[in-house]
Amino acid sequence: MEKNTALKENMAPFRYRKPGYVALNVTDLNRSVHFYRDLVGLQLEEQVGSDMAFLRCSGDHHNLALYRSETPGIKRMAFELESPADLDRARSYVERQGWSPQEVPEEERRQLKQGRTFRFRVPEHSITFEFYAQMDRASGSFVPTVAKIQRLGHVVLHCANRDEFLRTLTEKLNFRVSDYFGEQVAFLRCFPNPFHHSFGVSRGEKDALHHINFMVTDVDDVGRANNRMRNNDVPIVYGPGRHDISNSIFLYYLDPDRLTAEYSFGMEEFPEEASRAPRQLPLRPEILDSWGGIPAPAFGKVGAVESSS
Numbered sequence: 001m002e003k004n005t006a007l008k009e010n011m012a013p014f015r016y017r018k019p020g021y022v023a024l025n026v027t028d029l030n031r032s033v034h035f036y037r038d039l040v041g042l043q044l045e046e047q048v049g050s051d052m053a054f055l056r057c058s059g060d061h062h063n064l065a066l067y068r069s070e071t072p073g074i075k076r077m078a079f080e081l082e083s084p085a086d087l088d089r090a091r092s093y094v095e096r097q098g099w100s101p102q103e104v105p106e107e108e109r110r111q112l113k114q115g116r117t118f119r120f121r122v123p124e125h126s127i128t129f130e131f132y133a134q135m136d137r138a139s140g141s142f143v144p145t146v147a148k149i150q151r152l153g154h155v156v157l158h159c160a161n162r163d164e165f166l167r168t169l170t171e172k173l174n175f176r177v178s179d180y181f182g183e184q185v186a187f188l189r190c191f192p193n194p195f196h197h198s199f200g201v202s203r204g205e206k207d208a209l210h211h212i213n214f215m216v217t218d219v220d221d222v223g224r225a226n227n228r229m230r231n232n233d234v235p236i237v238y239g240p241g242r243h244d245i246s247n248s249i250f251l252y253y254l255d256p257d258r259l260t261a262e263y264s265f266g267m268e269e270f271p272e273e274a275s276r277a278p279r280q281l282p283l284r285p286e287i288l289d290s291w292g293g294i295p296a297p298a299f300g301k302v303g304a305v306e307s308s309s
């Protein structure tokens, strides 16, 4: 146990457990609840009127929070740290960086069913990060319906200041690069979480959402989704195909606000110690899809980063 919490000198003094949840802004809450519950297969844990809904794909209270908004996109990205002690150290550390961490007030924490929680931004990107260490369990275990979702996998963002943001993520926030896709995308794991990427940063003209991902347990989940989405007039924008980068089979589709969401099956896992070095993969389409697919123009095109929370 002691070994697991050991921190090296050159690391920021906290450890991630996992990407906890993503908060999205959606223009029609009921329509998006229907989509993520009935077509993607998340479980609705709680809906607060027409303003907010919490859905999950695990025993957590939520892994996806939907907020009604005029502008669709990403509201914040939340990471669960390993322990309350990690959270305390992270809070002081973020303060020392001059990033002005904001405590989430108790009333909102009660709604989120989370223990102490704080939010902050780094100067290089408009995304709000949220860190917490404790979330209540949901009302029961997750019961898969249309897809056997395992977990919230990752979020990828477009970044106007990609290189500076990447430097902050890796040098100050304990992210590790697993692979580079040319100069375009860096795939990052939140150390010591083993999955190849729980976060990705892509070079872009402005800060924006690229896509969110849910990992599934079975390749059939991807195949069935391909037909289910088509039968329900959900645009498929890429796939099914295979990402050789992370060794996963994928399908990308658009939610009702045209935000891009993905299912993927399989992903390389990294050991905490002696992990392989990141690869610099060439910027060729077959690297992203070894089955030869090409993304549709709408792939990763919609999703503002909220700058006011």
Ligand SMILES: [Fe+2]
Binding pocket: 154, 156, 211, 213, 262
């Ligand atoms: Fe992805």
